Amino acid sequence: MTYAVSEIRSAALPRKRRLSKAAIEPWLYLSPAIVLLVLVLLVPLIIGISYSFRKFSAFKSQYVGLAQYQTMLSDQVLGQALINTLWWTVASLFFQFFLGLGLALLLDKPFYGRKVVQAVVFLPWAVPSFLSGLTWAWLFNPIIGPLPHWLFALGLKAEPTNVLSDPATAMWGPIVANIWFGIPFFAITLLAALKSIPSELHEAAAIDGASPWQRFTKVTLPFLAPTIVITVMLRTIWIATFADLIFVMTEGGPAGSTSTVPVYIYVSAFKSLDKGYASAVAVLLLVLLIAYAIGLIAIRRTLVRHV
Numbered sequence: 001m002t003y004a005v006s007e008i009r010s011a012a013l014p015r016k017r018r019l020s021k022a023a024i025e026p027w028l029y030l031s032p033a034i035v036l037l038v039l040v041l042l043v044p045l046i047i048g049i050s051y052s053f054r055k056f057s058a059f060k061s062q063y064v065g066l067a068q069y070q071t072m073l074s075d076q077v078l079g080q081a082l083i084n085t086l087w088w089t090v091a092s093l094f095f096q097f098f099l100g101l102g103l104a105l106l107l108d109k110p111f112y113g114r115k116v117v118q119a120v121v122f123l124p125w126a127v128p129s130f131l132s133g134l135t136w137a138w139l140f141n142p143i144i145g146p147l148p149h150w151l152f153a154l155g156l157k158a159e160p161t162n163v164l165s166d167p168a169t170a171m172w173g174p175i176v177a178n179i180w181f182g183i184p185f186f187a188i189t190l191l192a193a194l195k196s197i198p199s200e201l202h203e204a205a206a207i208d209g210a211s212p213w214q215r216f217t218k219v220t221l222p223f224l225a226p227t228i229v230i231t232v233m234l235r236t237i238w239i240a241t242f243a244d245l246i247f248v249m250t251e252g253g254p255a256g257s258t259s260t261v262p263v264y265i266y267v268s269a270f271k272s273l274d275k276g277y278a279s280a281v282a283v284l285l286l287v288l289l290i291a292y293a294i295g296l297i298a299i300r301r302t303l304v305r306h307v
Contacts (some may be wrong), residue, residue, distance in 0.1 A: 051279035052298045061276070068280035077256065078264060078281060085260040087171060088246070089239045092178040097232065100186025101177070107187070108194045125184035133248030136177035140164050140249075164250050167257035175256060183289065186231060193227040194220070229300040235291050261285050 027034075042088035048182045055064045072078055103121055107114060124132070140163050142148040148160040157163075164173045197220060243262035245251065252259035252267065259267070261281060 023153060041229045046242040048279050049283055051276055052283050054276045056273070056275045057271075060144035062301050064276070068277050070285075071277065072284065077259070078261075079259050079261050080256060082266040084171065084258065085240055085258075085262075088175060088178075088258075088260050089236060091175050092182065092239050093232065093236055095175075095179045096182040096235065097186050097228075100183045100273050101190055103183065104194055107191050121187055124190070127181070129181065129242075129244040130248055132177055132181050133174075133245040136173065136180075137164065137249045140173050165254060170250055170254055170257045174249050177245050177249065178242070178255075181245065182235065182239070185235060189227060189231045190224065193224050197223045217302075226300050229296055233296040234294055237293065240289060241285070 019159045047211040052068055053063060053065060056240065057065070064173040107118055107121070139147045140147040141163055142160045148157065148162060151163075152160040163169045201219050202215055205219050212220065239264050240260075243266060246258050246260060246263055247266065250258040262285070265278045265281050267283070268274050270283065
C-alpha cells in the first residue's frame with residue numbers, strides 16, 4: 001500500500017513540473033515584448049502623470065498637488081480647444097467613415113481596373129502626415145494653389161482668399177486634409193470585413209426576393225457592425241490625438257480657431273514651457289478617451305452577441 005502511494009506521488013511530481021514549465025514558458029517568450037512595452041508605454045505614462053502634480057520653472061520643480069487640475073476648470077483657452085477637438089474629430093470621422101464604406105462596397109464588386117483604383121485609394125495612407133499637411137497648405141494658398149480659385153468659381157467664396165487665414169473657415173482646411181488622409185483606413189478594414197461575409201447569405205436573400213438595400217441592411221450591415229465599432233473607436237482616438245496636420249497647416253491659428261487639445265498640449269509644454277500643466281491636460285484627454293473606448297467596447301460586445 002505504501003509502495004503504491006509513493007509510486008503515485010513520484011509519478012505526479014514530473015507532471016507538476018511539466019505543468020509549471022508549460023505555464024511559465026509562454027511568459028519567458030513574451031518577456032522581451034513585455035519589458036519593451038513597460039519601458040516605452042508604462043514608464044512614460046507614470047512619469048507624465050507625476051508631472052501633472054508639479055509646477056516646473058527654469059531650474060526647479062515644485063509639488064502643487066491638484067492645482068494644475070483646478071486651473072483647467074477656469075481655462076477658457078482649454079475650453080475652446082476641447083470644442084475644436086470635438087468638431088475636428090466628429091467632422092473628420094463622419095466623412096472618413098462614410099466615404100471609406102462607400103469605397104469598400106465599390107471595391108468589393110468586380111469591375112475592370114479594380115486593382116488600379118484600389119492602389120490609388122490606398123495611396124494617401126502611405127503618405128507621411130507632415131508631407132500631407134504641407135501639400136494641402138499649398139493647395140489652399142491662393143498664390144500657388146488652385147483650391148481657393150475653384151471655390152470662388154463655384155460661388156462658395158466671395159473672393160479667392162486662403163481658407164486657412166479666416167478663423168471662420170480655417171478648421172475646414174485640416175479637416176479636408178484629414179478626410180483625404182484617413183479614408184484608406186476605413187476602406188481597407190471594411191473591405192476585409194466584407195470579404196469575410198459568406199456569399200451564400202446574399203444569394204439566399206436574393207432568392208427570397210430581398211432588394212439590394214434590404215440585403216445591405218439585413219445581411220451586410222449586421223456582419224460589419226463589430227468591425228465598424230472597433231474601427232470607429234480606433235480612428236476616433238487617433239484623430240483626437242492627431243496634431244501633425246493642424247500644426248503643419250495652421251499651428252493652431254488663426255486666433256486659436258484650429259487649436260485642438262493635442263496642439264494646446266504641445267504649445268503649453270514646448271512654447272510656454274509649462275510641462276506640468278501640459279501633462280495635466282494630457283491626463284484629462286487620456287481619461288476622456290479611455291471612457292469613450294470603454295463605452296464603445298461594451299457596445300461591440302453587445303453587437304457580437306446578436307450577430
